[in-house]
Amino acid sequence: MATPLPGLPSRGSHSGQPIMALFDLLGRRWTMRLLWELRSGPKSFRALQKACGGVSPSVMNTRLKELRASLLVENQNEGYVLTSLGDHLMKTLDPLRDWSRDWAAVLDEGG
Amino acid sequence: MATPLPGLPSRGSHSGQPIMALFDLLGRRWTMRLLWELRSGPKSFRALQKACGGVSPSVMNTRLKELRASLLVENQNEGYVLTSLGDHLMKTLDPLRDWSRDWAAVLDEGG
DNA sequence: AATGAGCGCTACTATAATCGAAGCATCTAA
DNA sequence: TTAGATGCTTCGATTATAGTAGCGCTCATT
Numbered sequence: 311m312a313t314p315l316p317g318l319p320s321r322g323s324h325s326g327q328p329i330m331a332l333f334d335l336l337g338r339r340w341t342m343r344l345l346w347e348l349r350s351g352p353k354s355f356r357a358l359q360k361a362c363g364g365v366s367p368s369v370m371n372t373r374l375k376e377l378r379a380s381l382l383v384e385n386q387n388e389g390y391v392l393t394s395l396g397d398h399l400m401k402t403l404d405p406l407r408d409w410s411r412d413w414a415a416v417l418d419e420g421g
Numbered sequence: 422m423a424t425p426l427p428g429l430p431s432r433g434s435h436s437g438q439p440i441m442a443l444f445d446l447l448g449r450r451w452t453m454r455l456l457w458e459l460r461s462g463p464k465s466f467r468a469l470q471k472a473c474g475g476v477s478p479s480v481m482n483t484r485l486k487e488l489r490a491s492l493l494v495e496n497q498n499e500g501y502v503l504t505s506l507g508d509h510l511m512k513t514l515d516p517l518r519d520w521s522r523d524w525a526a527v528l529d530e531g532g
Numbered sequence: 533a534a535t536g537a538g539c540g541c542t543a544c545t546a547t548a549a550t551c552g553a554a555g556c557a558t559c560t561a562a
Numbered sequence: 563t564t565a566g567a568t569g570c571t572t573c574g575a576t577t578a579t580a581g582t583a584g585c586g587c588t589c590a591t592t
Contacts, residue, residue, distance in 0.1 A: 316525035321450070328521035333453040342444040343434065355569050363435065366551050371570060381527060395527055402520045409513045410439035414427035416492060416506055450579065466540050477580050482541060
Protein backbone atom coordinates (compact mmCIF):
# COMPACT_ATOMS: atom_id res chain seq x y z
CA MET A 311 0.00 0.00 0.00
CA ALA A 312 1.49 3.30 -1.08
CA THR A 313 2.48 5.91 1.43
CA PRO A 314 -0.16 8.63 1.42
CA LEU A 315 1.35 12.01 0.66
CA PRO A 316 -0.07 15.45 -0.12
CA GLY A 317 -0.78 15.79 -3.80
CA LEU A 318 -1.41 12.11 -4.31
CA PRO A 319 -4.77 10.39 -4.15
CA SER A 320 -5.25 8.76 -0.79
CA ARG A 321 -7.52 6.14 0.64
CA GLY A 322 -10.97 7.61 0.63
CA SER A 323 -10.13 10.65 -1.47
CA HIS A 324 -8.70 11.45 -4.87
CA SER A 325 -8.37 15.16 -4.24
CA GLY A 326 -4.75 15.07 -3.13
CA GLN A 327 -5.62 17.47 -0.34
CA PRO A 328 -2.95 17.45 2.37
CA ILE A 329 -5.46 16.91 5.13
CA MET A 330 -6.80 13.80 3.43
CA ALA A 331 -3.31 12.37 3.02
CA LEU A 332 -2.77 13.07 6.70
CA PHE A 333 -5.95 11.28 7.68
CA ASP A 334 -4.96 8.32 5.58
CA LEU A 335 -1.52 8.20 7.10
CA LEU A 336 -2.61 8.64 10.70
CA GLY A 337 -5.51 6.30 10.15
CA ARG A 338 -3.39 3.26 9.52
CA ARG A 339 -2.92 0.85 12.31
CA TRP A 340 -0.37 1.69 14.95
CA THR A 341 0.69 4.93 13.29
CA MET A 342 -0.75 7.14 16.01
CA ARG A 343 0.51 4.87 18.71
CA LEU A 344 4.02 4.88 17.29
CA LEU A 345 4.10 8.67 17.11
CA TRP A 346 2.67 8.78 20.59
CA GLU A 347 5.37 6.56 22.01
CA LEU A 348 8.08 8.61 20.33
CA ARG A 349 6.91 11.81 21.98
CA SER A 350 8.90 10.96 25.08
CA GLY A 351 12.16 10.63 23.17
CA PRO A 352 14.12 8.33 20.84
CA LYS A 353 13.40 4.62 20.94
CA SER A 354 15.02 1.68 19.20
CA PHE A 355 12.98 -0.51 16.91
CA ARG A 356 12.60 -3.12 19.60
CA ALA A 357 11.98 -0.67 22.40
CA LEU A 358 9.22 0.81 20.30
CA GLN A 359 7.84 -2.61 19.67
CA LYS A 360 7.82 -3.36 23.39
CA ALA A 361 6.22 0.00 24.16
CA CYS A 362 3.40 -0.86 21.78
CA GLY A 363 2.66 -4.10 23.52
CA GLY A 364 4.44 -6.30 21.03
CA VAL A 365 3.19 -5.29 17.63
CA SER A 366 4.38 -7.52 14.89
CA PRO A 367 7.63 -6.16 13.47
CA SER A 368 6.32 -6.52 9.93
CA VAL A 369 3.50 -4.05 10.44
CA MET A 370 5.67 -1.80 12.55
CA ASN A 371 8.33 -1.65 9.91
CA THR A 372 5.73 -0.84 7.27
CA ARG A 373 4.44 2.02 9.40
CA LEU A 374 7.93 3.28 10.15
CA LYS A 375 8.77 3.32 6.46
CA GLU A 376 5.67 5.38 5.78
CA LEU A 377 6.52 7.76 8.61
CA ARG A 378 10.03 8.20 7.32
CA ALA A 379 8.79 8.83 3.79
CA SER A 380 6.47 11.43 5.31
CA LEU A 381 9.36 13.08 7.14
CA LEU A 382 7.63 12.68 10.49
CA VAL A 383 10.13 10.21 11.89
CA GLU A 384 13.76 9.43 11.23
CA ASN A 385 16.23 6.80 12.26
CA GLN A 386 19.31 8.17 13.99
CA ASN A 387 22.04 6.66 16.12
CA GLU A 388 19.91 6.88 19.23
CA GLY A 389 17.06 5.11 17.47
CA TYR A 390 13.83 6.31 15.96
CA VAL A 391 12.99 9.95 16.65
CA LEU A 392 10.30 12.42 15.74
CA THR A 393 11.49 14.99 13.25
CA SER A 394 10.69 18.60 14.05
CA LEU A 395 7.77 18.20 11.67
CA GLY A 396 6.56 15.15 13.57
CA ASP A 397 7.08 16.88 16.86
CA HIS A 398 5.03 19.81 15.69
CA LEU A 399 2.28 17.49 14.55
CA MET A 400 2.10 15.87 17.95
CA LYS A 401 1.89 19.29 19.58
CA THR A 402 -0.87 20.21 17.20
CA LEU A 403 -2.69 17.13 18.37
CA ASP A 404 -2.24 18.01 22.03
CA PRO A 405 -5.68 19.55 22.53
CA LEU A 406 -7.06 16.13 21.68
CA ARG A 407 -6.08 14.88 25.11
CA ASP A 408 -8.27 17.46 26.77
CA TRP A 409 -11.09 16.73 24.40
CA SER A 410 -10.88 13.00 24.99
CA ARG A 411 -11.12 13.48 28.72
CA ASP A 412 -14.36 15.40 28.22
CA TRP A 413 -15.50 12.68 25.89
CA ALA A 414 -14.86 10.02 28.52
CA ALA A 415 -16.84 12.06 31.04
CA VAL A 416 -19.84 12.40 28.73
CA LEU A 417 -19.83 8.70 27.96
CA ASP A 418 -19.71 7.95 31.67
CA GLU A 419 -22.81 10.05 32.32
CA GLY A 420 -24.75 8.24 29.63
CA GLY A 421 -23.54 4.75 30.55
CA MET B 422 -14.64 -5.58 16.10
CA ALA B 423 -15.72 -3.83 19.27
CA THR B 424 -16.25 -0.09 19.35
CA PRO B 425 -13.30 1.49 21.12
CA LEU B 426 -14.41 3.53 24.12
CA PRO B 427 -12.60 5.22 26.99
CA GLY B 428 -12.05 2.80 29.83
CA LEU B 429 -11.90 -0.23 27.59
CA PRO B 430 -8.81 -1.75 26.06
CA SER B 431 -8.38 -0.58 22.51
CA ARG B 432 -6.39 -1.70 19.53
CA GLY B 433 -2.79 -1.08 20.40
CA SER B 434 -3.34 -0.34 24.07
CA HIS B 435 -4.81 -1.99 27.14
CA SER B 436 -4.63 1.11 29.30
CA GLY B 437 -8.18 2.26 28.64
CA GLN B 438 -6.86 5.81 28.28
CA PRO B 439 -9.37 8.02 26.48
CA ILE B 440 -6.82 9.27 23.99
CA MET B 441 -5.98 5.72 22.94
CA ALA B 442 -9.62 4.86 22.43
CA LEU B 443 -9.89 7.98 20.32
CA PHE B 444 -6.91 7.03 18.21
CA ASP B 445 -8.38 3.58 17.70
CA LEU B 446 -11.72 4.99 16.71
CA LEU B 447 -10.41 7.68 14.38
CA GLY B 448 -7.87 5.26 13.00
CA ARG B 449 -10.40 2.97 11.41
CA ARG B 450 -11.05 3.29 7.75
CA TRP B 451 -13.36 6.06 6.60
CA THR B 452 -14.04 7.32 10.11
CA MET B 453 -12.21 10.59 9.63
CA ARG B 454 -13.64 11.03 6.19
CA LEU B 455 -17.18 10.48 7.43
CA LEU B 456 -16.77 13.04 10.20
CA TRP B 457 -15.18 15.37 7.70
CA GLU B 458 -18.09 15.13 5.30
CA LEU B 459 -20.57 15.73 8.11
CA ARG B 460 -18.92 18.99 9.09
CA SER B 461 -20.86 20.80 6.41
CA GLY B 462 -24.22 19.65 7.72
CA PRO B 463 -26.56 16.67 7.93
CA LYS B 464 -26.36 14.03 5.23
CA SER B 465 -28.43 10.96 4.52
CA PHE B 466 -26.80 7.55 4.50
CA ARG B 467 -26.70 7.54 0.74
CA ALA B 468 -25.59 11.15 0.40
CA LEU B 469 -22.76 10.37 2.76
CA GLN B 470 -21.87 7.35 0.73
CA LYS B 471 -21.80 9.40 -2.44
CA ALA B 472 -19.72 12.11 -0.76
CA CYS B 473 -17.14 9.51 0.15
CA GLY B 474 -16.79 8.34 -3.39
CA GLY B 475 -18.94 5.27 -3.05
CA VAL B 476 -17.67 3.48 0.04
CA SER B 477 -19.23 0.12 0.51
CA PRO B 478 -22.33 0.48 2.67
CA SER B 479 -21.25 -2.40 4.87
CA VAL B 480 -18.12 -0.65 6.06
CA MET B 481 -19.89 2.67 6.24
CA ASN B 482 -22.62 1.28 8.39
CA THR B 483 -20.08 -0.33 10.69
CA ARG B 484 -18.33 3.01 11.08
CA LEU B 485 -21.58 4.85 11.64
CA LYS B 486 -22.57 2.40 14.35
CA GLU B 487 -19.28 2.99 16.09
CA LEU B 488 -19.67 6.74 15.79
CA ARG B 489 -23.17 6.59 17.22
CA ALA B 490 -22.01 4.41 20.10
CA SER B 491 -19.31 7.01 20.70
CA LEU B 492 -21.87 9.82 20.72
CA LEU B 493 -20.06 11.67 17.94
CA VAL B 494 -22.79 11.22 15.37
CA GLU B 495 -26.50 10.67 15.53
CA ASN B 496 -29.25 9.86 13.09
CA GLN B 497 -32.04 12.41 13.00
CA ASN B 498 -34.85 13.19 10.62
CA GLU B 499 -32.57 15.25 8.40
CA GLY B 500 -30.07 12.43 8.25
CA TYR B 501 -26.77 11.79 9.95
CA VAL B 502 -25.42 14.73 11.96
CA LEU B 503 -22.48 15.50 14.16
CA THR B 504 -23.44 15.72 17.81
CA SER B 505 -22.14 18.74 19.72
CA LEU B 506 -19.42 16.41 20.97
CA GLY B 507 -18.52 15.42 17.42
CA ASP B 508 -18.65 19.02 16.30
CA HIS B 509 -16.30 20.01 19.08
CA LEU B 510 -13.93 17.23 18.10
CA MET B 511 -13.80 18.46 14.54
CA LYS B 512 -13.07 21.96 15.74
CA THR B 513 -10.33 20.61 17.94
CA LEU B 514 -8.86 19.03 14.86
CA ASP B 515 -9.00 22.27 12.89
CA PRO B 516 -5.37 23.26 13.43
CA LEU B 517 -4.48 20.10 11.57
CA ARG B 518 -5.42 21.73 8.31
CA ASP B 519 -2.84 24.41 8.83
CA TRP B 520 -0.26 21.89 9.87
CA SER B 521 -0.92 19.71 6.85
CA ARG B 522 -0.41 22.63 4.51
CA ASP B 523 3.01 23.22 6.06
CA TRP B 524 3.70 19.55 5.76
CA ALA B 525 2.87 19.59 2.06
CA ALA B 526 5.23 22.54 1.61
CA VAL B 527 8.11 20.78 3.35
CA LEU B 528 7.60 17.64 1.30
CA ASP B 529 7.59 19.72 -1.86
CA GLU B 530 10.95 21.25 -1.00
CA GLY B 531 12.49 17.85 -0.44
CA GLY B 532 10.91 16.19 -3.48
C1' DA C 533 -53.65 0.26 -6.14
C1' DA C 534 -49.63 0.44 -8.57
C1' DT C 535 -45.23 2.42 -9.74
C1' DG C 536 -41.14 4.31 -8.82
C1' DA C 537 -37.80 6.64 -6.16
C1' DG C 538 -35.65 7.32 -2.03
C1' DC C 539 -34.34 5.64 2.47
C1' DG C 540 -31.34 2.75 6.03
C1' DC C 541 -29.28 -1.24 5.98
C1' DT C 542 -27.97 -6.58 5.41
C1' DA C 543 -25.82 -10.69 3.00
C1' DC C 544 -22.50 -12.48 0.43
C1' DT C 545 -17.92 -13.46 -1.83
C1' DA C 546 -13.34 -11.66 -2.88
C1' DT C 547 -9.37 -9.10 -1.81
C1' DA C 548 -6.23 -6.76 1.00
C1' DA C 549 -4.25 -5.55 5.48
C1' DT C 550 -2.71 -7.25 9.75
C1' DC C 551 -1.16 -10.66 13.14
C1' DG C 552 2.08 -13.80 15.14
C1' DA C 553 5.97 -16.53 15.28
C1' DA C 554 10.34 -17.72 13.61
C1' DG C 555 14.59 -16.45 12.11
C1' DC C 556 18.55 -13.89 9.47
C1' DA C 557 22.49 -10.70 9.21
C1' DT C 558 25.06 -7.37 11.65
C1' DC C 559 27.25 -5.31 15.46
C1' DT C 560 29.23 -4.99 20.43
C1' DA C 561 30.86 -6.63 24.69
C1' DA C 562 32.65 -10.33 27.50
C1' DT D 563 33.07 -17.74 20.44
C1' DT D 564 29.54 -16.94 22.72
C1' DA D 565 25.83 -14.05 24.18
C1' DG D 566 23.12 -10.33 23.63
C1' DA D 567 21.07 -6.51 21.14
C1' DT D 568 20.13 -4.35 16.87
C1' DG D 569 17.04 -3.59 12.44
C1' DC D 570 14.56 -6.05 9.90
C1' DT D 571 12.33 -10.17 6.43
C1' DT D 572 9.49 -14.13 5.44
C1' DC D 573 5.46 -16.83 5.64
C1' DG D 574 0.99 -18.94 6.85
C1' DA D 575 -3.26 -17.77 9.31
C1' DT D 576 -6.61 -14.52 10.63
C1' DT D 577 -9.33 -10.36 10.36
C1' DA D 578 -10.96 -6.14 8.15
C1' DT D 579 -12.43 -3.95 4.16
C1' DA D 580 -14.21 -3.72 -0.65
C1' DG D 581 -17.73 -4.44 -3.96
C1' DT D 582 -22.14 -5.93 -5.63
C1' DA D 583 -26.78 -7.17 -5.05
C1' DG D 584 -30.93 -6.57 -3.00
C1' DC D 585 -34.53 -6.46 1.04
C1' DG D 586 -38.18 -4.00 3.60
C1' DC D 587 -39.77 0.39 4.42
C1' DT D 588 -41.93 5.08 3.42
C1' DC D 589 -43.63 8.68 0.56
C1' DA D 590 -45.23 10.98 -3.61
C1' DT D 591 -47.14 10.51 -8.03
C1' DT D 592 -50.18 8.30 -11.31
